Amino acid sequence: MxxxxxxxxxxxxxxxxNPSVERYYESFKKGLLKSVEYLKELDVWNDQISEDDFVKKFAMKREQCWRESRKTKKEFPTSKLYQHVLESLWEMKAINSINHLNDKAYFKLQEIYHSFEMEEWKxxxxxxxxxxxxxxxxxxxxxxxxxxxxxxxxxxxxxxxxxxxxxxxxxxxxxxxxxxxxxxxxxxxxxxxxxxxxxxxxxxxxxxxxxxxxxxxxxxxxxxxxxxxxxxxxxxxxxxxxxxxxxxxxxxxxx
Ligand SMILES: [Mg+2]
CATH class of the missing domain: 3.40.50.1000 (HAD superfamily/HAD-like)
Incomplete structure (x- = not known):
């Protein structure tokens, strides 16, 4: 029973x-670029890094997390991914300080990142x-x-x-x-x-x-x-x- x-x-x-890996990545890229606007509002973004480099840096970290989670089954929530990427950019002085970013800010970045993907799922x-x-x-x-x-x-x-x-x-x-x-x-x-x-x-x-x-x-x-x-x-x-x-x-x- x-x-x-x-x-x-x-x-x-x-x-x-019309699923494809390319369309999936495209929706992430749109979300990521939209989140840059929010980083500007938060006074984190200061044009030291180009949007293209930010996308590359983020994609590299995402790949690294995916590879690790294939082995360990550990999940990396998108909010944590933003935190890792922004921390390393701050260390490189490629962005302004992130000390004022709280959980709510990281959650909002995550929401923006997935917003285009969400439009696709039906x-x-x-x-x-x-x-x-x-x-x-x-x-x-x-x-x-x-x-x-x-x-x-x-x-x-x-x-x-x-x-x-x-x-x-x-x-x-x-x-x-x-x-x-x-x-x-x-x-x-x-x-x-x-x-x-x-x-x-x-x-x-x-x-x-x-x-x-x-x-x-x-x-x-x-x-x-x-x-x-x-x-x-x-x-x-x-x-x-x-x-x-x-x-x-x-x-x-x-x-
Ligand atoms: Mg499934």
Missing amino acids: IKGIIFDFGFTLFQFD PLPNTKETLEKLSKYEKLKLAVLSNHPSHSMVENSLKKYQLFKYFNAVVTSAEFGKRKPDPEIFFYTLKKMGLTENSECLVCGDEYADVVGGDRAGMQTILCERRYKFPFEREFDVPELIRIDNISEILEHLD
Whole structure:
């Protein structure tokens, strides 16, 4: 008897129109350049560094964090990334002092950075209808679990399309500190849903981190196959993996 379903966010419940790595990076670049305006308002930016160099410096740090998180599963929230980059620029005297920047300022930088990305994410055609049907199941709890460096990006996207109300828990790696497939983040989500039995929970996602992580956490797994393939996609072999093409097919696997 299934008592809970943990959904991944990107390419499971939501999609990016015409996805490509380039479009993804483009949205980050727009956000990063927009955040320079805010750094000017904060009197941090002083034109010692060009916007191009700032973009390069930020991209290098982001790559470094991604490489590290692939090994350690540790998440680097975007606010922390800004903090690291700005600290090293301040050390080089390429910007003014950052001593007056508080958590609120770093949070706002993070929001600006992800604002263009947020415009791109839209629910998949069957998401709302499927969640509505699932909400009618008695005693079934639903959660979103996303590997994302901004918790508010995921939460606000759900709110923007009136989907937040369907979930008992919304968990991100930014909030928890570790990324899928680390089993700990699945246990944390289960607890937040108010459930205790991992084997009574189903994990539905579009990639390695979801199904391998769910399997490691002792949960049942469903791969929601995405048409677009990312470069460097990881192969996996999960026993008893169910494959579906569309989120609405999950209903067939509940009884
Ligand atoms: Mg995904």
